[in-house]
Amino acid sequence: MTNKQEIQRENKSIKKMVAFRLILIAIFGGITALDGIISPILIGKLMDNISKKEFSTSFILLVVFLLCFVLVNTSFWIWRLLSLNIRKIINKWLRSQAVASYNNHPQLQSSKILNFINVTIKQFENQIIDSVIMLIYCIEQAVITLFFVIKINPILGLTYLILGFIPAVVPFVFKKWLSKSTDRWNKSYQRYSLHTTEYFNGFYTIKRFESLLIFKDKLNNLLNDSENKYYQMDADKEHSRFVSNLLYSLSTILSLGLGVYFVSIGQLTAGALMSLYLAADRVTSPIISSIQFTNQLLSSRPLIDSCQKIISTKEKPINNIEPQKFRDDTVLKIDDGSFGYDKAIIHNLSFSASSGEKILISGRSGIGKTTIVKTMLNELKLLGGTIKYSKELYAKPIYDNIGVLAQETTIFTGTLLFNLCLGQNYPTTSILQVLHEVGLTKFANENALNMSLGEGANALSGGEKRKLELARLLLRNKKLLLVDEALSGLDKESYGQVFNLILNFPGTVIDIEHNVQPAFAKKYDKVIELDQYAL
Template identity: 35%
Template structure:
């Protein structure tokens, strides 16, 4: 966990130093107040009014410095919390884009960003800040005590820790009595519901007295367990109070002996008593904050794992001029969806992949896009950094809640002239004067077909060489499907399109057709050069 904490806080060393400095100033409260109270008491006993007033004036000034330090600590702590939350949320978002996370749903990452980061804020960021403060206050005050009267000071501190041990010693005892009452209360609740529901039967067979007697017995047992739980809690609380009193009285008695021997003043005793609490309370708090820190450890470890940004190891370069080579490739998420596929696609080809619903067309497209690793066989691409050359027309193209200009350029520096040319090329010229039109999940002035045209425009603007189309013609009438197919086929690069239903006229316009079939069916060894010339792949 120390490695993850170093990674988390390393970029924010200045804030950490600021937290340390302001925490140290704030921690001086554990020294200033006990010191002033003790010396003011001695001054009053000695009737040194002038010195006493000077002490009070110094206390006021010191309080201003301590309050300023406290404000600085709160500010720096807030800045550190903000910076770490920002880093964690950005890290999760970056992890979501890693190839290995492709199949993980969006809700998983949004839950991590909004819920788990908040838990880390409380369990790690805030806990570490408070552990730092407690260490500073406890350490500085302990040094002050040891410098004043180390024997009596250590006695005050040691005895002050005793009451804090009681909750740890009585936890199991109290939990057991609480569990016994919860069990008894649940039994009584079940029996009460059963007894009340049995009233018609009781009236029929005159069972009122036996049923009420049984309920009374269970109620008496429940009340006894409730009494015992409260008694145990009261005993534990009184034991803590008793020990607080004893650990307060005993050091005072010993301190009185020191005073009588001339080794300590009354003010010195008050100083030690007040300062000791500034040591014991932080030590007890450190234990509590450490428990919170350890509880948040699994969340921190999960988020701080480095995302995998490498492409699947099965992806390689083709050995000839081919753009894509499949050699006995199996694809799917957990198990192969088809028998192994073998085919080759060359640059500039128009390839249609057909198959029934559930045959794996979209999954094959994800494999061709390089975002889903194959499950077996040899898959090779003819271009380096394959994903930088591919564009995908999804079944439901994604829109940012932003302007048409941003949805086309996707944040890249592209001139309006280039945007207008791309819109014209894909048949969306009517939007060339509406580049500031807001699109998004709640505002969609584009039809389904126009959304897919916009996706092609994105591919043209990004200068992608390969266009993958996922059911681009589904849900369209014949005339609209033909127009959109014309656009896909006119793409200035390689087209790989998966469709369920395609008219025979359109099929003849593709260079190659690959037909997917269930895994149980046999397949031919190679794809056809055209749908009419040779067998198609059956897989």
């Protein structure tokens, strides 16, 4: 099954799970909503019984209603658990989708994804999931209670319904306003989050250039702006709630006044009015709450858009690289390759590599070396020409046979063993062997393998980190090694060691470097100068 099919299958099963729970939520919410009529009926009947001095039936009434309350509370408990469960499923799905979309499309800014995972999903939970669940409940309560109210007195019941809708004008008035303030806050928080991440990542640069205070001020300003916009967003909701509540009070008073009139003309008992009054509140309040939740949902449009933007990022096919059957022992051939971003920066580069060949491509800083490596790995679009790999070399994914040794080695928090295997399984003998091969002999024992490298792996020197990366690649028997300036920044001794390891790599090597000393350069089978292609 392809990755895409697997994602589609997973999405389908999530939708089914959520739909099933929503149905259960509607059922148990419906039972819980009976709460809206149980108390009014009980109090109304008790009032009428007591006024008629029927105390024994009053006690039976109390027992029956106790059982009703137990039913309602049990149903409420199940309803709450189902709501929490839906939240869990959706949160997990959104978070994993966000990570997956970054895997497919690493050009997305990581800060955007982090912000989505840390902030947007929480907002999604509060503003959308909770609102939908509460909206279902409120509608159920309003409908059930309304039937009850109409049954007591149709005219009065319908009046309550009509008056209950007075506050419904509020969302239409406030909709655009609320949506704009949510959007403003979202953008402002994203700015704050981006700059805070940069502050932590670049802390030492900022400190050593004595700009800590300036950056702190900048962060404070961004924080102020974000908090002000957050306040404004909440304040706008409060304004809308205030207007709703005023209209709600008006509708309550009007309907009560009408109820008093019906009692005065003998069409209603005092107990029925009491039931009606209490129940009416359970019609109008859920209507008001439904309006507020609808408000919340309407103002969440930017939130839904930002979720869609992040999770709908599909994997883009980049270059249509086809495996090729070469007649000789060629493993790679580039014809008239143009490399770059919007425009080509390297034009008409052509070369081929035969199995085991060691090729040096050299070029000044910024000429496009990393761009060539990324394009050869199918991570960037080839702007012209063709790249062909032999059948033995080309696989899907492309990384199966092709490895990269770059200037920076990422070390993860964990043991040396974890850093070599990255979660995959390799026999200990192979691991120890590659550590010997790359000259990390002092780490080639089981104790050292279980040594924790810690954050940033400060325990390793630059040369050691590069050797560790090579050990990772050797462990995986890569057939083609792309080197992206791995010799830069090494001291003389490490330079020589890493150079020898590259040259003795048991496969084909394309070493793309900025500055290789002539004595070393002549040891490669072929040297290509990039300058002539960077016109």
